[in-house]
Amino acid sequence: MNKELISFLIPAYNEADNIKELRQRLEKISQKLINFDFEFFLINDGSNDQTIDLIRQWADQDKRVKYINLSRNFGKEIALIAGIDHVNGSAVLIMDADLQDPPELVEKMIKYWQEGYDDIYATRLSRDKETYMKKLTSKLFYKVLESSTTIPIQKNTGDFRLFDKKCIVAIRKFRENQRYNKGIFDWIGYRKKEITFHRQARFSGKSKYNYFQLIDLAINGLTSFTTTPLRWATIFGAIVSIFTFIYIVVIIFHKLFIGNTVSGYPSLMSVILFLGGIQLLSLGIIGEYVGKIFYETKNRPLYLIEDSNLNQID
Ligand code: UDP
Ligand code: MG
DSSP states (O other): OOOEEEEEEEEESSOHHHHHHHHHHHHHHHHHOTTEEEEEEEEEOSOSSSHHHHHHHHHHHOTTEEEEEESSOOOHHHHHHHHHHHOOOSEEEEOOTTSOSOGGGHHHHHHHHHTTOSEEEEEEEEETTOOHHHHHHHHHHHHHHHHTOSSOOOTTEEEEEEEEHHHHHHHHTOOOSSOOHHHHHHHHOSSEEEEEEEEOOOSSSOOSOOHHHHHHHHHHHHHHHOOHHHHHHHHHHHHHHHHHHHHHHHHHHIIIIIOOOOOOHHHHHHHHHHHHHHHHHHHHHHHHHHHHHHHHHHOOOSOOEEEESTTOOO
16 A cells, blocks of 8 residues: 655754754654655755754664755745645645654644645644743734735744645745745645644754744734735825824914914924834834835745755665
8 A cells, every 4th residue: 555655844053952852752653653765854954063964863773764955044934834845745844953842742743734724824822931032023014914914824834734645735935035934835725724732842952933023023024924014004194194284274374373482392393203214104004015125036945955865865
């Protein structure tokens, strides 16, 4: 009997301390799910620790291991695409290397896949050991994103999910440089199924994302997904214009019928500063989009591969 192939797609950046444990857990899963064949597809995203050596070692001992070694650190979003471009499975499971996504959920995901769902994604119920600030900012981000688009947004969803092959084929068509994968995952549609889990703390090491990178990810997410911020700038500009017009009429009447009174330095300053602020903000918003166009028109490759074991003949 021909078994179906399931690919685990795992981006890894400086995860040397997690590879061994990851391997053990994956092996446990594959032993349990005997009705499937497995492929462990690892993307080394320019790590500067032992990650790639450990992956190579693993690949030497286990034929199911495929790896791509990127030429430098491209960031998780791009590393994932490198994997999506090359995986072979009829189902692809995207998972972090740090074991924050419990591999034990995999069984449940596969079950739903067999029931006919195409995109089974895990939503976080809790965020162990994440700071209050991180929780709050993430909540705010989803609120803004949700209010600015018509596509249903999956909140608190990481990249831990199972895709049917048809989703993978669809995602391969998105060649944008400035990408926000989660937005693309929402965009493609297909039969989606949510499962929930409690996110664990990292097995070892610490998160690669600091606050600046999270802000960057948030702005990137918003601007590559929707032009609504531009619309806000327009609407706000329109409202302010209406008020200023009314105020101008009031001033003229004042001058004509009551006479000029030179006063109002505070109100003058507030108006100038307020409008100056709004103008800079609007310019910034426009700038974000112009920047996106700049990067997109260069049409650069999304990633470069230094080496891989994809074409080796066993
Ligand atoms: N990662 C990557 N490239 C990067 C940053 C992270 O491939 O530039 C990988 C990392 O090895 C891990 C996953 O993306 O497998 C999630 O990263 P991390 O745990 O730092 O993010 P968090 O869990 O804090 O969201
Ligand atoms: Mg993590």
